Structures are given as structure tokens and as C-alpha cells.
Amino acid sequence: MTMILLIVLIFSIPIATYAITSIWLRVKLRSASGLPPSVPYVLPLIAHTPTFASGSDTLANALRRNAVPGAALRFKGIGFNFVLLSGADFIRKALSTHHFDWNKISAPLFVGMFGGPQKIKDALAKDDSGIGVKPYPGSDVHPGRRLMRNQIVFFADAFSKTSMDALVPIFILQMEDWCSKSNVISEDWVEMPSLYLFVRDVLFSSSVEALFGPNLLGLNPELAKDFWEYDDSVGFLALGMPNWLKPNAAKARSRVLEALKRWRRNAVNNADPAIAEDAAWNPAWGLGAIRRRNKLLDATEGLFDEDGRASIDLALLWSMTSNVIPASFWYLVEVLGSQQLQNRVLSEVDREIGPAIAGHLPKFDPATLTNNPLLQAVYAETLRLHIATLITRVVKKEHTVGSWLLAKGQDVMVASNVEHMHPQWDSTGADGDHPATDFWPDRFLTSPNGSSDKATFSLDGRQGQWIPFGLGEHLCPGRHFAKQEMIINAVVMLATFEMELTTPEGWRPANDFGRYGFGTQHPKEKVSFRIRRRRYD
Numbered sequence: 001m002t003m004i005l006l007i008v009l010i011f012s013i014p015i016a017t018y019a020i021t022s023i024w025l026r027v028k029l030r031s032a033s034g035l036p037p038s039v040p041y042v043l044p045l046i047a048h049t050p051t052f053a054s055g056s057d058t059l060a061n062a063l064r065r066n067a068v069p070g071a072a073l074r075f076k077g078i079g080f081n082f083v084l085l086s087g088a089d090f091i092r093k094a095l096s097t098h099h100f101d102w103n104k105i106s107a108p109l110f111v112g113m114f115g116g117p118q119k120i121k122d123a124l125a126k127d128d129s130g131i132g133v134k135p136y137p138g139s140d141v142h143p144g145r146r147l148m149r150n151q152i153v154f155f156a157d158a159f160s161k162t163s164m165d166a167l168v169p170i171f172i173l174q175m176e177d178w179c180s181k182s183n184v185i186s187e188d189w190v191e192m193p194s195l196y197l198f199v200r201d202v203l204f205s206s207s208v209e210a211l212f213g214p215n216l217l218g219l220n221p222e223l224a225k226d227f228w229e230y231d232d233s234v235g236f237l238a239l240g241m242p243n244w245l246k247p248n249a250a251k252a253r254s255r256v257l258e259a260l261k262r263w264r265r266n267a268v269n270n271a272d273p274a275i276a277e278d279a280a281w282n283p284a285w286g287l288g289a290i291r292r293r294n295k296l297l298d299a300t301e302g303l304f305d306e307d308g309r310a311s312i313d314l315a316l317l318w319s320m321t322s323n324v325i326p327a328s329f330w331y332l333v334e335v336l337g338s339q340q341l342q343n344r345v346l347s348e349v350d351r352e353i354g355p356a357i358a359g360h361l362p363k364f365d366p367a368t369l370t371n372n373p374l375l376q377a378v379y380a381e382t383l384r385l386h387i388a389t390l391i392t393r394v395v396k397k398e399h400t401v402g403s404w405l406l407a408k409g410q411d412v413m414v415a416s417n418v419e420h421m422h423p424q425w426d427s428t429g430a431d432g433d434h435p436a437t438d439f440w441p442d443r444f445l446t447s448p449n450g451s452s453d454k455a456t457f458s459l460d461g462r463q464g465q466w467i468p469f470g471l472g473e474h475l476c477p478g479r480h481f482a483k484q485e486m487i488i489n490a491v492v493m494l495a496t497f498e499m500e501l502t503t504p505e506g507w508r509p510a511n512d513f514g515r516y517g518f519g520t521q522h523p524k525e526k527v528s529f530r531i532r533r534r535r536y537d
Helices: 002-031 049-054 056-066 088-095 103-114 118-126 147-158 161-181 195-212 215-219 223-231 234-238 247-270 288-298 306-319 324-336 339-353 366-370 373-386 416-420 479-496
Strands: 072-077 080-085 190-192 387-395 399-401 404-406 411-415 427-429 432-434 497-501 518-520 529-533
Touching (some): 049 056, 056 416, 088 411, 103 118, 103 234, 103 387, 118 306, 147 288, 161 479, 195 215, 195 223, 195 306, 195 324, 195 479, 195 529, 215 223, 223 247, 234 247, 247 306, 288 306, 324 339, 324 373, 324 479, 324 497, 324 518, 339 366, 339 479, 366 373, 366 479, 373 387, 387 416, 479 497
Parallel strands (some): 080 411
Antiparallel strands (some): 072 080, 190 529, 399 404, 427 432, 497 529
16 A cells, blocks of 8 residues: 555656646736746656757757747756746847846856866856946956956957958958869769758858968868867757767867967967058958957956967857858758749849859959848848757846846846747748748848839848847847858859759758757758859850
8 A cells, every 4th residue: 555655646746746837837927927937847856857958859849839928937957947038029128138148158158168278167157247348337357357348349359340341352262262273063063962061161161261361271181070070069068068978079179179279379470470460360360350359368367378268269160150151051052942032042143243254253242242132031031940049148137027027147048949930920922821931031021112112121120039149238249240151152152153952842951950059050961962163155
């Protein structure tokens, strides 16, 4: 009898727990106020740990299934306690305030993902000064160790108009040079097994040379191989799990860090002294802002030694390649996968830059391309469908969003994939209905005076809905370069080559949610294609 009662008790606890949390959730949603309730779970303490540990489709489905627009719902488990916010107005009101910070969440990520030393993690976790010119009230962080503010200063320099005016032409030159010199692609069709790997190889070398100069790849010929092996394990590294569980992950990260150290030593020792420190770009350092950032690092009272500087260099390298490169692949897949869209895009490409002459593209204005309505619409729709970012913040000061109370120290999360798949994106065009799951760039195009007028690109009314780069004061600083990189890559490729998918008509690869939460998703299946140099009459 005792054993039977024990078994009944063991099985009753999960059932009771789920019932209680379900009832409490319904009560709280009706009142829509107070502390956020928990999403129902079965086992106390463990709660939602299995869902978050599984990641991938399990986590994606759980967030989509439970999110309630205008509500704050809690997911908790071993080592985490997040409040999920959903709904455009709700997200906009929440993340547009100055009551959130990112330091405590980003500190362990800096160690896990980028191999940052423990002393930098500790300093980053203590940096409660915010990102403004003046420290957040009550903060006593040393001025030199305002690490979050230093990031803003660096990115403001790195992506200023002066820097972009130097960076973008070098990127274009590297892309055109690769395309013109490739001896694999001729005027005859060449079959290739993976469009993703093709785009990845071209863009990685072009981006790295534009950002870091020629020496990073020149000194480290195996960098691309090591970097993508490292990138495949970023999710594991971010969790801070013991290295012995996946030793190749830490080894790949170490090889990339060593490559960055070699590059930095070379830059310090061999930079041309005749090039002014305020130059936008120079061969040894690449983007001039990277060189100038050394002054910020020198002012941190010895916090950034060689290891620390390699870690922030890796953070920059990863942030400027790992998401925009797969996004550029998706841009091409979506264009090539629809003959109608491909014809429209090619028409815009020919109109904007004209045909190649003797195999070389004429000079073109990057700003004109990136302001083209259709090319922008394809870019925006690509990010909507293929980015899955978990935007995380920490509440710095107790406050309310709507009627929900967010306590000081509470971790808050917004899932871009949840918002981007919401029925708010369902649209209707001349060709019929287009649900949120459809790729339909025309949802971003408007014709103010009727359908006969030329359409314009618009994100009006989409604040809090379209959030591939986040929202608020921590909005991704590299978003403008990423946009140019995606559009320019597509234009140069389509203007130089004829490309055709060799997959079944209408087929698209699925998003591989193995990187769920870290930005652009990789394709779940290979996309075969054929390519030849474009012929002009």
C-alpha cells in the first residue's frame, strides 16, 4: 500500500504542477497585470530546462506556441528565468525605454563564444553605467572601464559615413575581383552542389579583406576553414559547457584566436607610419576604427592584454560575417527560386548599373542600389523569414510595461521569429493572399497614388514587428553595412553570372534551427545550382 501511494504521489506531482501553472496563467492573462506568470510546466525546479537545452525546433515551437501579444510570460529553469515579451506595441514600448541593459547577459557570452578572459567578463558584468555619454545614475564604474559605452564609441566610428565610404568600395572591389578572376566559371554551364558554400567562400574573403585588410587572410590561409568550424559550434560554446564535451569546438576557436593575434602583431609592427591615425582605412589594420579602438583599450587599466584584444577582434569578425553571409545566400535563393521575381530583380539590376563590358561591371553607386525599392523589399523579406534572434535584456530599474510589472534584475527576451511569423504579416496582393509564411517582398512596397505609380519601399508601421536587428538603444550597429553587403552581393553575382537552381521547381530549403537564437539560420538542405558567365548581346 505504501508503495502504491508513493507511485501515485510521484505521478501526481507533475500533473498537479501543470494544472496549477495552467490555471494561474489563465487567471493572470485575464487580469493582464502584476508579475508575469509562468508558462505551464510539469516538473518543479526543472520547469522549462529541457526545452531550452534542446534548442532548435523544440525551442522555436515552444516560443511560438506560447507567446501572447501584449503579455509578459515567464520561462524558467536551471540557471535561467526569462520573461518573453510579444506583440509589436508591447515590444516597442518595452525596448524603447532606457530601463534595460545587456551587460550581465553578454558577459558570459563573451567568454564562451569569443574566448574572453575571466577578468573582462567580471568587468563587463559590473558595468552598469549604460551606453550614454553620461553614466547611468548611481553607477561608479571607472571611466576607462565603461565597456558598453566603448562599444558604442567604436561602432559609431566604424560605421560612420567616412568609414563606410572607404569600406564599401573596397568590399565591391574584392567581390568584382573574385568574380573576374574565377577560372572555375566560364561561358559554359558549370554544375555546383551547394549555393550556400559558394556564397560563403566568396563573401568571407571579400568581407574579411575589406574589414581587416589583406594580411588577416594572407598570414592565415586556413582561417576560413577554422572560422566556419568554430561558427558551427557557437551555440555550444555560448552555453559555457565543459570543453571536453565537444573538444573540437574550443580547438577551432583557439585557432581563430591565434590567427587574429598574428594579424594584430603584424599590424602593430608593420603599419605604415606615414598613414595618419585618422585615416578611414589602411592595409595593415583594415578599417581605421579598429586601429583607433586601441586607445579605448589602453585606457582600461590593463584589462585588455593580447588575449583580450584577440577576443574582441573575434567578436567583430563573427558579428560581421556569421549572419550576413547566410542571409546573402537566402537573398539569392529566394530570387532564383521564382522566375517572376528573378525577372523583376534582373530588370532593376540592368537599369541601375548596366551590362558588363569586357567581363567587367561598370562603376556604380552603392547608395543607389541599396535605395532601390524592390532590392530593399527582397532584403527586408529575406531577413523576416530567415532570421531567428533572441533579443535579451536585463531590467535595470523596476517599471511597468502596460500593466505588467518587470522587477529589477529580471531577464527579458523577445523572439524575432515569433514576431516575424505572426498573422500581422498576412497580406493580400493582386495575385492573391500571402500569409506570413510566404516569401512575398511586395508586402514592403507601397504605391501612394495607385498601382500604376512606381512603388516605394517602406517599413512604416512595422516598428516592433520587423526586428531582425533588435530595437532600442542596443540596435545592431552594423545593420547598414549588412544591408549593403547583401544587396551588393546579389547585384554583382546576378550582373556577372547567369545562375539557375537545379532543385525541383517551387522547392526551398528549410531553416535549420540548430542556430536558433543566434541570428540568420543556415539551410537545412543543400541547394544545387548551375552557373556561367553572363552573356550580353
